[in-house]
Amino acid sequence: MQDSRRGLPASAGQRPRRRRLAAAALATAALMTLTACSQAASGATDSKGKDTSPSKPESGAGTTKSAGIRVAPITDGKDVIPGEPVTVKAAGGKLESVSVTAEGGKALDGELSADGTSWSSAHGTDYGTTYTLAARYTDADGSKKTSEKTVTALSKDQIFVGTYNVNKNSTVGVALPVSVVFNKPIHDKAAVEKKLKVTTSPAVEGSWSWMKDRDGKDRVDYRPKEYWKPGTKVKFRMDLVGVKNGDQVGTQKREIDFTIGKSVVSTVDVAKKIMTVAENGKVVRTLKVSTGKKKFETWNGTMVVLSKVPTLRMDSSTVGIFGPEAYDMGAVKWDVQLTPSGTYAHAAPWNEGKFGRVNASHGCIGMSTADAKWFYDRVDFGDPVTTVNSTDTVAVNNGYGDWNVDWAKWQSGSALK
Structure with a gap:
């Protein structure tokens, strides 16, 4: 509800400065292994060496270690992060050719690295779109192999994203908190907060605190105990890739440096x-x-x-x-x-x-x-x-x-x- 005691501007452009994050995040190291000739993947392990079944992928960003073709970035063990270029690598071998084609026949342009160990698309994937990946490569033992696999980019309904209020390399006033507003209700606030970090030079005492924004969205702010000291260097990190939030998953990874100006x-x-x-x-x-x-x-x-x-x-x-x-x-x-x-x-x-x-x-x-x-x-x-x-x-x-x-x-x- 708007404040009946205040005169809002007629122009909709005069809202608080917040920077809307793109729904896609930076590419993660999470990888998906594709076995030759569409055979079922086996021998997959998580980051702790625990055996996992491909039919029940680990929650969060994961990496499988069996030989074959690896695809990044993925999350939840199976889905491609939308908006990010696709990277394909041959585990222990060299790629000869790679094609990534969307349903409907539109291919992602891309090129092989000079050493033939990886291929990267020139453009990111579209929300909710299924892609067929076909690769020819030489395995570590010198044998020629082919691999084909379908992967799907997460839809907008499957991801949660945040909006933060600080810009890279900006200078701000001594009272500005770091603030993040989420587009979906946050069911596990602790899991999300663990992936938000503020570090400063010199060090200061500070804390995150959750609230509802004026439109009812979940919001979390970080402020120091007292106003920032002028000249303080602040680094805000957000790494939500693979964080589960009910039926949604996080895809964002950002690192923002800013400075506190004069008081x-x-x-x-x-x-x-x-x-x-x-x-x-x-x-x-x-x-x-x-x-x-x-x-x-x-x-x-x-x-x-x-x-x-x-x-x-x-x-x-x-x-x-x-x-x-x-x-x-x-x-x-x-x-x-x-x-x-x-x-x-x-x-x-x-x-x-x-x-x-x-x-x-x-x-x-x-x-x-x-x-x-x-x-x-x-x-x-x-x-x-x-x-x-x-x-x-x-x-x-x-x-x-x-x-x-x-x-x-x-x-x-x-x-x-």
């Missing part, structure tokens, strides 16, 4: 009607503001900058405000988004004369055009803005309200605690 911390005092901006612990400016009026009070607690846009239309109908309180402003300047429910810090020249004196907004933090431009230029994605002396505290899932949960409670939200 820009803003505090809005609703009672005093001022905003104090500090950089690296030193106050650099105090701005007069006008916050939410009665029944439209600005959220109390810490919010985190989600996005910035120089000009924005704000229409109260998007949050269910009609009648005498309705508004539709088509060119609001210097907009800094703080919550997906519609809280912004922005220029509000129509309230000139009220800054520092009267709280008159519908929940946003308004200021003069000149001050709003200064603030817009000063802050960036991940910087915290904390409101004090207001009423209701912003929800943990309304943007990144993570900092409004005490550390012990935050840790208790981990599936591994």
